[in-house]
Amino acid sequence: MDTATCLCKSISPEEMEMITLHAPNEETSLHLAEFFKVFGDATRLRIIYFLSRHELCVADLSSLVQMQQSAVSHQLKLLRLHRLVKTRKEGKIVYYSLDDKHINSIFSIAVEHLGENE
Amino acid sequence: MDTATCLCKSISPEEMEMITLHAPNEETSLHLAEFFKVFGDATRLRIIYFLSRHELCVADLSSLVQMQQSAVSHQLKLLRLHRLVKTRKEGKIVYYSLDDKHINSIFSIAVEHLGENE
DNA sequence: TGGATATATGAACATGCATTCATATAAGGA
């Protein structure tokens, strides 16, 4: 692991410098990675799908995704932490709904990508 | 874990049925999750960033992301598997470049999301 | 052919994380 000089001589030192300078810093790439990680789980994706169709309580989500209430609660906590869902409490019942308008755009692009391969 | 009937009575059985019927099947959500998982790692994100700026050989990538050549190769293999990068061989040197036009759109949306929170 | 360089890859290891189980909290009803 030496300094970032181009070994292949296919790219000028100036260009190399530019690329390095404008690279996202460690913090930024970590944040981005954390964000994408949230979508990297089938259960969470299904939860997000159901919430995109209708506001739902935990029990309903639990039966829709066919997972234990505890598992769903844990996942919802993570989604809340990343501000992808919001809650509304009514007595004992907590209603969850989506809290991010970007989600659908991100999904459609991902689906496009998958559609083009194979 | 019982069948998907609405427990909260906040949503009609017909609507519940519709939501369930149109839900992405297990295979689809798994594929989507796999796709997002690829972006859920800071090292891979940095590799993708550098490749978005310039075609690069493994050694250059290795010094740019400051990781061992082996680690970079492993990650590149994963990116290749998901058809996010493509390769071009010239003698001993293998040049990598991006092979997905959706990547930038996905990134800009993610950055938007992060920008809006805090 | 032998050596050097660029890249790929398998095994090992450590860490992260999704799920489960048990239990806590909170609210409503009897």
Next chain:
DNA sequence: TCCTTATATGAATGCATGTTCATATATCCA
């Protein structure tokens, strides 16, 4: 107040995965 129901949460567990080390393959050069 006691019981039931809805949700949250901490600890434990098992599996996935990123990195490293050692080594294999492939290409170029002398």
